[in-house]
Amino acid sequence: MRIRVDLELISSWIEENSKVLDLGCGDGSLMKMLKEQKNVTGYGVDYDISQIKLSLDNKINVIQLDLNDGLDDFKNDTFDYVVLAQSLQEIKNPEKLLKEMLRIGKEVIISFPNMGHWSSRYQLFVGGRMPVTSELPYAWHNTPNIHLCTIYDFENFCKENNFTISKSSITSRSFFDNIMIKALPNFFGRVALFRIN
Amino acid sequence: MSLNLKTAIAKIEHSIELTSGAVLQTFELKYETYGNLNEDKSNAVLICHALSGNHHAAGKYDKDDKPGWWDNMIGPGKPIDTNKSYVVCLNNLGGCHGSTGPNTKDKKTGKYFGIKFPIVTVSDWVNTQKFLMDYLQIPKWSFVIGGSLGGMQALQWSFQYPTLVENCIIIAAAPKLTAQNIAFNEVARQAIMKDPNWCEGDYLNQNKIPDKGLSLARMLGHITYLSDDSMKKKFGRDLRETELKFNYDVDFEIESYLRYQGEKFVSNFDANTYLLMTKSLDYFDPIKDFGDELKTRLAENKSSFLVVSFTSDWRFPPKRSREIVELLLDHKKNVSYAEIKSNGGHDAFLMENEDYFDVMKNFIMRSTCA
Numbered sequence: 001m002r003i004r005v006d007l008e009l010i011s012s013w014i015e016e017n018s019k020v021l022d023l024g025c026g027d028g029s030l031m032k033m034l035k036e037q038k039n040v041t042g043y044g045v046d047y048d049i050s051q052i053k054l055s056l057d058n059k060i061n062v063i064q065l066d067l068n069d070g071l072d073d074f075k076n077d078t079f080d081y082v083v084l085a086q087s088l089q090e091i092k093n094p095e096k097l098l099k100e101m102l103r104i105g106k107e108v109i110i111s112f113p114n115m116g117h118w119s120s121r122y123q124l125f126v127g128g129r130m131p132v133t134s135e136l137p138y139a140w141h142n143t144p145n146i147h148l149c150t151i152y153d154f155e156n157f158c159k160e161n162n163f164t165i166s167k168s169s170i171t172s173r174s175f176f177d178n179i180m181i182k183a184l185p186n187f188f189g190r191v192a193l194f195r196i197n
Numbered sequence: 198m199s200l201n202l203k204t205a206i207a208k209i210e211h212s213i214e215l216t217s218g219a220v221l222q223t224f225e226l227k228y229e230t231y232g233n234l235n236e237d238k239s240n241a242v243l244i245c246h247a248l249s250g251n252h253h254a255a256g257k258y259d260k261d262d263k264p265g266w267w268d269n270m271i272g273p274g275k276p277i278d279t280n281k282s283y284v285v286c287l288n289n290l291g292g293c294h295g296s297t298g299p300n301t302k303d304k305k306t307g308k309y310f311g312i313k314f315p316i317v318t319v320s321d322w323v324n325t326q327k328f329l330m331d332y333l334q335i336p337k338w339s340f341v342i343g344g345s346l347g348g349m350q351a352l353q354w355s356f357q358y359p360t361l362v363e364n365c366i367i368i369a370a371a372p373k374l375t376a377q378n379i380a381f382n383e384v385a386r387q388a389i390m391k392d393p394n395w396c397e398g399d400y401l402n403q404n405k406i407p408d409k410g411l412s413l414a415r416m417l418g419h420i421t422y423l424s425d426d427s428m429k430k431k432f433g434r435d436l437r438e439t440e441l442k443f444n445y446d447v448d449f450e451i452e453s454y455l456r457y458q459g460e461k462f463v464s465n466f467d468a469n470t471y472l473l474m475t476k477s478l479d480y481f482d483p484i485k486d487f488g489d490e491l492k493t494r495l496a497e498n499k500s501s502f503l504v505v506s507f508t509s510d511w512r513f514p515p516k517r518s519r520e521i522v523e524l525l526l527d528h529k530k531n532v533s534y535a536e537i538k539s540n541g542g543h544d545a546f547l548m549e550n551e552d553y554f555d556v557m558k559n560f561i562m563r564s565t566c567a
Binding site for chain 2: 041043049052053055056057059061062063064065073074075078
């Protein structure tokens with residue numbers, strides 16, 4: 001689930017007048033925001049028809065595609081930024097998709113919910129149950145999230161695939177978390193945002 | 198507000214050279230309009246019809262029991278909202294429902310054109326539609342919309358007159374036909390041309406109708422418009438009577454349905470028009486036709502595009518629509534694409550479907566509402 005704070009942070013990383021492809025665009029609010037505030041052009045992509053309808057209502061260009069089928073419809077280096085916000089965990093083959101994103105965009109921006117956050121650890125460690133959080137509100141049996149990871153996992157994944165992380169931001173909505181994030185990002189960060197080249 | 202259905206004939210007193218090189222000195226186009234043209238003439242919508250369609254897209258005449266072919270889509274409060282838009286739909290040149298075509302008479306000879314009527318291409322249709330546009334004094338289409346062969350005309354408009362179309366909706370179409378598509382068309386044509394009543398295409402002058410061939414062509418076509426699933430659901434293996442007959446008459450419901458569709462079609466369609474329309478489909482290949490010029494044409498084009506396909510359509514399946522989307526993405530056009538879940542097959546573009554209609558409505562609304 002996308003949250004506004006996350007989208008605002010992503011938006012702050014995007015230059016004016018650039019070309020953006022927003023994967024898993026949902027109702028299109030990021031593209032709408034970028035279009036209105038930064039004169040950005042581009043497209044949203046989503047697989048869910050109800051999100052396509054909402055995106056059309058938000059007056060953005062939207063393409064209905066399954067990200068698991070790849071991004072063959074897009075030519076090399078067509079976008080300044082390719083964004084994947086809060087959808088990485090739903091992708092069947094994240095490595096393949098990231099390579100595709102790097103093929104069509106100059107920069108890739110990825111955000112995902114951090115499974116290393118203390119609340120998830122607490123639910124599993126003390127409660128003995130699969131974590132359910134505000135970012136990941138599903139139960140184990142009905143979740144679309146098949147590839148959850150922690151910040152460390154993701155950093156390691158980038159290293160293994162020679163993806164260069166050029167910028168990152170770890171955030172949480174709680175005041176207490178945000179004080180502690182610098183010291184222990186993988187413990188206190190709820191949402192991680194990375195820029196990859 | 199009411200639909201405000203009006204029917205008229207536009208007499209175009211202007212010669213036109215067709216792609217084939219043939220020249221028509223004058224021609225007539227039958228058309229309908231719905232809604233009202235606003236003061237600044239900015240709300241005109243062109244509807245392009247498919248193979249067996251005509252100008253009667255919406256509303257009902259007193260004598261009819263069925264409304265026009267896209268009545269669920271066009272009308273007051275419907276996705277193509279006649280309270281806001283002025284909608285124009287014509288019978289294409291070469292058609293058989295009132296426009297100049299094989300079943301009208303050549304003024305020079307006083308005889309039916311028949312097979313002598315020149316083959317008309319999608320590009321020719323767009324040119325004749327442009328004549329109608331001038332005749333109606335419409336400076337720009339706010340939308341050009343079509344499904345199947347109609348979608349191909351909409352696509353052709355955006356290449357041929359890139360500055361005259363503000364929004365373009367291409368439904369269940371393809372940028373060109375595949376060998377399989379052409380093969381089906383060829384069998385349909387052979388069915389007509391092998392009918393002893395075809396008389397080398399001169400049947401109207403000889404008071405004959407190649408009804409068997411035309412109905413076969415329609416039966417074949419009809420199979421390609423439906424999906425396996427929808428046929429299974431509608432007919433399954435249901436028998437017309439309680440037991441198998443052990444002869445070659447109708448056993449199954451599907452046989453009876455196809456025969457009925459074929460016979461019904463013969464009563465209101467001209468075989469030579471069917472030949473012409475299928476050829477026009479086969480010849481359609483604007484990307485090849487425009488070649489290098491396509492780039493400049495599309496650069497001039499500031500339209501917003503909506504491309505729609507249906508999951509169970511195997512005549513022009515979603516991947517064919519994706520080819521159109523890909524082309525438009527390559528040229529950095531404003532394009533949106535929706536793949537509608539439906540088991541209606543190719544004919545789904547004529548059927549009511551919540552997702553389909555919402556997508557149409559939302560896309561059209563953003564341009565028609567201030």
